[in-house]
Amino acid sequence: MKIIVVSILFFVCITASFAQYFQFSQYNFTTQRINPAEVASSDNATLSFDYRNQATDGGFHLTSNVVNVSYPFISPRGNRWSGVGLSFMDDRSGQAGIFNTQEAGLSYALNVPIAKLQTISLGVKALYQNRKVDLDGLYTGAQYVPDRGFNEALASGENTGQFNTDFFTFSTGLYWQKINKEGTRLAYWGVSFFDFNKPKNSFLEQESHLNSTFVVSLGFRTYHRGNVSMFPELLYTRSASNNVLNAGLITRYDLSTSREQGPTHLNFITKYVIGRSGIIGLQLYKENLTIGLSYDFPVIVRNVANTGAVEIGIELRKLVIPRKRNIGRSKKKLTPSSVKPAVKKEVTNKIPVKKAPVGKDSRADSLETKTILKEDLTSRLKKKKDSVNASATTGTFQHEPLILEKATLDFNFEFNSADVNKKTAQYLDDLAQALHDNPELKIQLVGHTDNVGSEKFNLKLSHHRAQKIKEYLINKGVEEKRISVDGKGMKEPLNDNSTAEMRALNRRVELTILYQN
Structure with a gap:
């Protein structure tokens, strides 16, 4: 054997x-x-x-x-x-x-x-x-x-x-x-x-x-x-x-x-x-x-x-998310005093509808943009809704979501960051309350990045930034189905990314408030 x-x-x-x-x-x-x-x-x-x-x-x-x-x-x-x-x-x-x-x-x-x-x-x-x-x-x-x-x-x-x-x-x-x-x-x-x-x-x-x-x-x-x-x-x-x-x-x-x-x-x-x-x-x-x-x-x-x-x-x-780099002196350039406020520009106070009868205000055919007013957000949105309803009585009303307001949320992001600062948080708190007061409003969120890093990575990061805003609003009681998110990566910059300040401005989330009767 x-x-x-x-x-x-x-x-x-x-x-x-x-x-x-x-x-x-x-x-x-x-x-x-x-x-x-x-x-x-x-x-x-x-x-x-x-x-x-x-x-x-x-x-x-x-x-x-x-x-x-x-x-x-x-x-x-x-x-x-x-x-x-x-x-x-x-x-x-x-x-x-x-x-x-x-x-x-x-x-x-x-x-x-x-x-x-x-x-x-x-x-x-x-x-x-x-x-x-x-x-x-x-x-x-x-x-x-x-x-x-x-x-x-x-x-x-x-x-x-x-x-x-x-x-x-x-x-x-x-x-x-x-x-x-x-x-x-x-x-x-x-x-x-x-x-x-x-x-x-x-x-x-x-x-x-x-x-x-x-x-x-x-x-x-x-x-x-x-x-x-x-x-x-x-x-x-x-x-x-x-x-x-x-x-x-x-x-x-x-x-x-x-x-x-x-x-x-x-x-x-x-x-x-x-x-x-x-x-x-x-x-x-x-x-x-x-x-x-x-x-x-x-x-x-x-x-x-x-x-x-x-x-x-x-x-x-x-x-794998790359570690934040220590940008040394350039970090001083990204102070709140040297970049634009957390919530900046664009309010749309006119809504595109079909052409009104002769003698009516023809400006209803275009969008007019101005800086966000300091008045209460709920009151401002209510005025815009009333304007839409008034327009609908004098002309044909389009049964599709209409833009009430646009805003760009600039977080003053550090590299790869998606953290919400105090100014943005205050605006989002007001927005959450306005959404509670106006259940017919919906939100679109689109994230953006600068041009540092790979295109694939930035696409995911931009979506992650928009998702962070969505999560914040959901935690404030806003229904998830009223919020849509998207990410554009580095495809739609506000500038040429040639300086640290410009890159900081490109790291943003664009918010659109929609109304549908």
Whole structure:
């Protein structure tokens, strides 16, 4: 019995020593196994997990668990300049998990912007791996008790100290990607070289070294119409003389593009590992979460090492907000005395209606703007409503929301700030009371930023600023359905952002009060 077990173990160990570097089917959850440079490819901090259970013709299963963590470094100007990542894997092969592999890796990547919405990253990775043979799941004759069976508490009679090895490996990679203004990846390619130091990995005394692995990844969007997009992808892995090509298509269906709820879509996975197996899968993608399920199955030829594999993946994401920069002397320029008041300009005291009869006031065709009066806001809005109703009796009244008043809320924002100051809070308190007194009024809020930082980041920040005002009014008792929010990012500046004062003025929320009878 002992000789048979040792012989089997020796064969497993030798085979594993020359085993090919394998890839997961849902490799978007295991990016550090594809290319270490990908840890700097997103503005989100991520935590992902992938579990794989692969059945074989031998009647046993290969189980693998991978955890990946990545964190990008964002400059105060909003530029992603580098990223760091950690990866952990536990792989168990053979009956009762005889052959075990555990590894832990550290990745770092540096970004080089080469064009608008394009980056190229250079990454490196150091990894520690431990391989061992575990006989705890097997029994030998030394553990057999006549008339009773095998007793696990007895010593197995085997010395497994020699069936254990560990080593360090080093890898590097280059990764390029192009995204659009919404942050969707339009195209990418990457090349990486794993385990280039070829460490000694023999269990026994014979000379054996780990094979280096070359990986190429490629993908691009070829079709986009309505809610449907298609992304062909290719993953090529070469280890020693073994070549594996994974090619196929990701079909994306957008379920929601709401800025408030964040983007939501489904990814349908259809791929083929040449000469091995097919892959089908489904992933649900939300702004801060992705959940995926896939299944591998034999195609054309029967693969004794993979008669079917199930994979489950999950990823959590959180947008990294750059730290506020210490602007030193320029901060003194942003004092309340040097910037415009918190609530400034625009009151619309005329409402667009259809042309009045001859002899009536023709100014009803235009909007007239003036500085907000110091009179009570409720009284001012009531006068405007009365003016609208009076106009409706002399002409045709439009049954669509009419603008009663516009105001620009200038928070004197610090960089990336969305905090409400005292002057703005006072205006919002008055506004909340006016809304209570006039239930037919509604509010539109549109946030804006300066031009510092990426377009994607500023779009989210502008929406966040408007959302802050909405939350403030809701806390004052205003119904949520009466308030709509939007964000324009840096698309509609008041000036050219050439000075600190001008940039401060562009960091604002524009408020519109609407009336509908």
